[in-house]
Amino acid sequence: MPTTKSQRHIQGWANALPGLLLAFLMLILIASILFLLANSQTGQLQLPSRTWQTVRISTVQALLSVACSLGIGIALAWALSHRRNFLGRSLLLSLLSASLVLPTLVIVLGLVSVFGRAGWVSQLLAQLGSDLRLNIYGLTGIVLAHSYFNGAFAARQLLLQLETIPAEKRKLAHSLGFTAWQRFRLLEWPAIVHSLPTLACTIFLLCFTSFAIVLVLGGSPRYNTLEVAIFEALKLDFDPPRAVALALLQLTICAVLVLLANLFRSRSSAVASGAIPSWPQPKAQRTSQWLVIVLACLMLLSPLLAIFLDGLGADLSRLLLDPLVQKAIMTSVAFASLSSVAVVLIAIAVVRTQVALSSSLQLGLKRWATFLRASIGFSATLYLAVPSLVLGLGFFMAARQLPGKLEHWAWIALIVANVLMALPFVLALLMPTALKAATRYDRLAYSLNLRGWQRWCHVEWPLLRRSLGQATALSFCLSMGDLGVIALFGNSDLTTLPWLLYQKIGSYRSQDAAGIALILLVLTLSVFNLIPALFNRSSNRA
Amino acid sequence: MRLFPTMAVAAMTLIASNYNVALAADKPTLTVYTYDAIAADWGPAPLIEQAFEKSCQCDLVFVVADSSIGTLRKVQLEGEDTAADVVMGLDTNIAEAARETGLFAEHNADTSALTLPTGEWTDTTFLPFDYSYFAFVYNKELTPEVPASFEELAALPEDFKIIIQDPRSSTPGLGLVLWLQTAYGERAESLWEELAPHVLTVTKGWSDAYGLFLKEEAQMVLSYTTSPAYHRIAEEDQRFDWAAFDEGHYLQIEVAAMLKSSKQPELAQSFLQFLLSDTVQDIIPTTNWTYPATQTAKGLPEGFGDTSPAKTLLMSGVEVEKNRSEWIDTWQEKLSR
Known part of the structure; x- marks a missing residue:
């Protein structure tokens, strides 16, 4: 018997509740952190001079970075969706993900090895007898680095969307003799357009709150962000109220954007169905697709190659036998496993809530559903705008109120921080597919009275598994361990690979650091090859 | 038994x-x-x-x-x-x-x-x-000639670059602001303006700056007089040295x-x-x-090594505490052009 309307609503609520609770908890957490900080010292919430100038310049910088990242992402995703079979394609895909997860300083040094004043390109120019030397320091360098970090992620995410274009549609387009432009406009653009606002918003947040990159490649303090001012207020001047005022400003600006992005709603119901057909394409199209792929590879992979070559110069066998490095690998892997499981479970809960709130058969037609949906997306994304220093200080002060040893709370704090940081990326990967699945299969599922676990097994899992594999791998690598957030906890038992790397660089040991970067790179690549494969295999058996 | x-x-x-x-x-x-x-x-x-x-x-x-x-x-x-x-x-x-x-x-x-x-x-x-003293470290093979003062540095062609750190997030960065202030007083402000074209970039911390320097992005990096000793002793690498400045070096x-x-x-x-x-x-x-x-x-x-700075510069902590914000503000203004 098909499910009645009121039953559907009850089920809708049951689906929505866990995610709603989690989102609510996240909002409470943010509010209490700011409250704790604001009350920790007496003083007035006051913005320093120059704040608005900083906001203006950061906005311009972030908008430029978003435009470039999306441009690269769309072009590369388009090219890769048409070139489906070539040697090294899957390696290329996992390399694309590596750029987002390696420590910032490693990527910056990789970029500089290629595009710097003494980098490969400059050396090549010198060999060719040109006097030209690249100088990337300034807005160029910042946008280059930001597009580097986010362009590859955008490409990966959009490729997943393009792969959901149904084979029937592609066949139809082919038989109607669409030109490449018509195909893009009528077929491919609609498949990706709905995920663009959230993607753009996530990238904007990352660039708007960037710290080390805007300084190191910015050439002058001109391009610094509010994050730098917050650091100054907390660390150098120890003026928490000023830091809170600045953090609130940053949060408000980002909140408006996140809310706007979350008001967009996916109307597309396309989901992947079977193998993607391919036809011989005109030579001009093939050439341009190859051109995009080759250019993107040159830009995205050459810094990784530099990191790889640098790493080979290190004494790798000594490093791998070093108990400290072994311990760091173990700790990183342990943390990443715990965090990625937590992230994916939470993300699934949030996704189910969002689906229930947007599906017209569940709660989607209620007037407040849009508002709730926006606020959940809001609380899940907003942590990208919370400075890690503020988050760390908040955790530290909260942990001091709790019983038990401070060092033990460091573990919890680190996992929570990892989850909050990885959640927006994971949601960006899962949400579009999940929404499409719901729009397409809700009616069928209800008429067959599929619910709960059964529905998950038969409807969501087969469609989401590819995205879930990607999401798990990404959150695993994102959680490998930047310890910034628990710096105050003073837990010296926690040694992760990124932390060890920074510690080595901080005491002249740049060769060792290059070796550790190589280990991280290899680890990341293995994870991006292994975890998605696991997801694919288990579903084949099912 | x-x-x-x-x-x-x-x-x-x-x-x-x-x-x-x-x-x-x-x-x-x-x-x-x-x-x-x-x-x-x-x-x-x-x-x-x-x-x-x-x-x-x-x-x-x-x-x-x-x-x-x-x-x-x-x-x-x-x-x-x-x-x-x-x-x-x-x-x-x-x-x-x-x-x-x-x-x-x-x-x-x-x-x-x-x-x-x-x-x-x-x-x-x-x-x-x-x-230790703050000092600019350089690679003797790549940069045989180095300036002997901030004034000399400012007068060099613009493609002579240095990498420094942000005083808001880094100890050497703050040290440099105080170094110029102690050595030049009122003149520090205009000197920052003259030095600005030589600043390749300003980093968050010492590690970023030194990393860029080892990638040979700039001729000199703000570090310590004791940095070359690391390369000589731990790496048996004799190429690095620090540039002695006539106005003296700020002490940490x-x-x-x-x-x-x-x-x-x-x-x-x-x-x-x-x-x-x-x-x-x-x-x-x-x-x-x-x-x-x-x-x-x-x-x-x-x-x-046995060379030590011609002059030791150090400001009283009280004076640093009193003027720090103002000096950092000036620094930011002069370098942000």
Whole structure:
């Protein structure tokens, strides 16, 4: 018997509740952190001079970075969706993900090895007898680095969307003799357009709150962000109220954007169905697709190659036998496993809530559903705008109120921080597919009275598994361990690979650091090859 | 019966091991907050711990913060009930801010062994244990000619580049602002403007800057007079040196202090005094890559070189604390063009 309307609503609520609770908890957490900080010292919430100038310049910088990242992402995703079979394609895909997860300083040094004043390109120019030397320091360098970090992620995410274009549609387009432009406009653009606002918003947040990159490649303090001012207020001047005022400003600006992005709603119901057909394409199209792929590879992979070559110069066998490095690998892997499981479970809960709130058969037609949906997306994304220093200080002060040893709370704090940081990326990967699945299969599922676990097994899992594999791998690598957030906890038992790397660089040991970067790179690549494969295999058996 | 002796030995071992455990539990713990480079496995902390525990009948524990200033902020946040007995690794530029918190006690140490370039040490709260000068480091092979002053640097063609750090997030960065201020006073402001075209970039911390320098992105990087010693001694690489500036070099003295709230002030005091012993002072140069604060019997390792700055510059902590924000503001304005 098909499910009645009121039953559907009850089920809708049951689906929505866990995610709603989690989102609510996240909002409470943010509010209490700011409250704790604001009350920790007496003083007035006051913005320093120059704040608005900083906001203006950061906005311009972030908008430029978003435009470039999306441009690269769309072009590369388009090219890769048409070139489906070539040697090294899957390696290329996992390399694309590596750029987002390696420590910032490693990527910056990789970029500089290629595009710097003494980098490969400059050396090549010198060999060719040109006097030209690249100088990337300034807005160029910042946008280059930001597009580097986010362009590859955008490409990966959009490729997943393009792969959901149904084979029937592609066949139809082919038989109607669409030109490449018509195909893009009528077929491919609609498949990706709905995920663009959230993607753009996530990238904007990352660039708007960037710290080390805007300084190191910015050439002058001109391009610094509010994050730098917050650091100054907390660390150098120890003026928490000023830091809170600045953090609130940053949060408000980002909140408006996140809310706007979350008001967009996916109307597309396309989901992947079977193998993607391919036809011989005109030579001009093939050439341009190859051109995009080759250019993107040159830009995205050459810094990784530099990191790889640098790493080979290190004494790798000594490093791998070093108990400290072994311990760091173990700790990183342990943390990443715990965090990625937590992230994916939470993300699934949030996704189910969002689906229930947007599906017209569940709660989607209620007037407040849009508002709730926006606020959940809001609380899940907003942590990208919370400075890690503020988050760390908040955790530290909260942990001091709790019983038990401070060092033990460091573990919890680190996992929570990892989850909050990885959640927006994971949601960006899962949400579009999940929404499409719901729009397409809700009616069928209800008429067959599929619910709960059964529905998950038969409807969501087969469609989401590819995205879930990607999401798990990404959150695993994102959680490998930047310890910034628990710096105050003073837990010296926690040694992760990124932390060890920074510690080595901080005491002249740049060769060792290059070796550790190589280990991280290899680890990341293995994870991006292994975890998605696991997801694919288990579903084949099912 | 063969069994009896075996059992007796086992019992005795058991008693003895229990006794050891009891002893360990009775030992007081001395907690020292310090920053990561000191606490690192290859830093001075593990060696100091080993040496101090030989005689102190105590358990010495180093707790790591992410930076020198981070140790102070941690203590401040924890207030009266901090676990720290001693904080090690503040520098004279933030010592004044630390004094103002009122959390630190007098060190009561015998400072007669100190041989600092500033002469006699009068601070009764903060005890120095090592020092170094800020300096621009360069690669002799790539840059045979280096300027001998800020004025000379400013007059060079624009493609002579330096990498510096942001004073808001980095100790050397702040050191450079104070260096120019001490050497040039009023003139510092206009000099920053002239130096701006030579600044390739400003980084968040020392690591980013030094990393870029090793990638040969700029001719010189803001670091320490003791940096070349690392390359000479640890890497047997003779290519690096520091550029001696005529106006003198700004001094960074690292200090330690004990907390008023410490429950074992005597132990803390003996640790502070131990920092000035030949044992620790001989550990410091090749683990922390700074000059020792005293003249030890063994002396400084060869790779440190025998040239020292023409003049030592240092500003009083009170003056730093009073003007810091204003100077950083000027710096930001002049470099942001």
